[in-house]
Amino acid sequence: MTSARLVCSVQTRFLPEQSDPAQSRYAYAYTVTLQNRGPLAAQLVARTWLIEEGGETTQEVRGLGVVGQQPLLGPGESHEYTSWVQLGHPQGRMRGHYLFVSVEAEAFEVEVPAFELAFANMLH
Template sequence: METRAVGHDAIVKVEVKTRHLAEHPAAKKGQFAFAYQITITNHSDVKVQLINRYWLITDGGGKRSEVEGAGVVGKQPTLAPGDDFQYTSGAIIDTPVGTMEGYYEMECEDGEMLRIPIEVFRLAVPNSIN
């Protein structure tokens, strides 16, 4: 899954990989834990810095939660043209299937702000859906 955003002659690509964490302590509470690995690549001709993030997490029952704040995993990385930044984080939901979507707010070196959309991606326990 990948998302692209265009602005200020900038293209920022976001790739997402997810996996179910079957051995996570949340499983003992009847919940489902997932890790998601994000790779952000700057395909533009200017430096960009990730300032804020927003996530909407929805479980299979329609329960929604929002997460927003500065940076990701405690960082606000700056990406020069051609650079990428990778991180792993996680989400816990009450059902074996859910979704995430959101956006990053990034600032170009000249101060222009970009909103980089992250399209809906699935959180799913293997073999829980066809």
């Protein structure tokens, strides 16, 4: 099984109720959908995020699973979860990867392409 058989998409939104621009706090939710388009089941075991604020890489976040889960995706199955991040700048970007293990004990990574986090008033 290769990572090309697992497809990742991300949707983002600004969270005004968790943000305070006067205090340089900008919160964003991101919803990730992972789809297994391959012939074998695979389990998500870990994640790595690179979070940039204002064009600079500010932190790397690593951890087991996603939102406390390590979902097993069978062929044709998908998993969706929502998490959030708070930045000190109105614009940012996230990218990273997930570590999966197939039922045949093959470890592989699935890349999460960069996605933008932008406070609505900053968009032109």
